[in-house]
Amino acid sequence: MSQTVQRLGRKKILILGAAALLVLALAGGAIAYLAFRGEELTYQTQAAMRKALPATAAAELHERGVRLAGPLKCEDLAGRTKDKLRVSCTGATSDKKPVAVFGSAERETAESHYTILVAGEPVVENAPCLGADCHGEEG
Numbered sequence: 001m002s003q004t005v006q007r008l009g010r011k012k013i014l015i016l017g018a019a020a021l022l023v024l025a026l027a028g029g030a031i032a033y034l035a036f037r038g039e040e041l042t043y044q045t046q047a048a049m050r051k052a053l054p055a056t057a058a059a060e061l062h063e064r065g066v067r068l069a070g071p072l073k074c075e076d077l078a079g080r081t082k083d084k085l086r087v088s089c090t091g092a093t094s095d096k097k098p099v100a101v102f103g104s105a106e107r108e109t110a111e112s113h114y115t116i117l118v119a120g121e122p123v124v125e126n127a128p129c130l131g132a133d134c135h136g137e138e139g
Helices: 002-036 046-063
Strands: 073-076 084-092 098-106 111-118 121-127
Touching: 046 073, 046 084, 046 098, 046 111, 046 121
Parallel strands: none
Antiparallel strands: 073 084, 084 098, 098 111, 111 121
16 A cells, blocks of 8 residues: 555656646746847838937927927938838938937847937937837836
8 A cells, every 4th residue: 555655646746747848948938039039110110210319209209309400311221221220310400410320220130229419419320119109018
């Protein structure tokens, strides 16, 4: 009878051990997925970033009390590729100060960076988002 109890105990231990390993493996996988999942860029293409940047930069400047004289004009920058987006925009404030906006994004890291200069002085430096694009982020 003691062998039967011992066998039953070993079976339970093996089953519980296997279940615990499975739970740990699933938890570890979930944590790894959340930590390293392939996040996507806000703008998937150069054209999408170039099209959106005038509005998001204008909104960011507006939130900071800077008014533009007119819409920003944007163009692609040298060095851009399918996986490395590069855009610059120019314009002027309502009081005729020059405005320069630079946006870049890397598909490999899913990181974006934006800088806005007004009269050569940084108003925004290496921000991960601009304007309305920031409102969807947690934090």
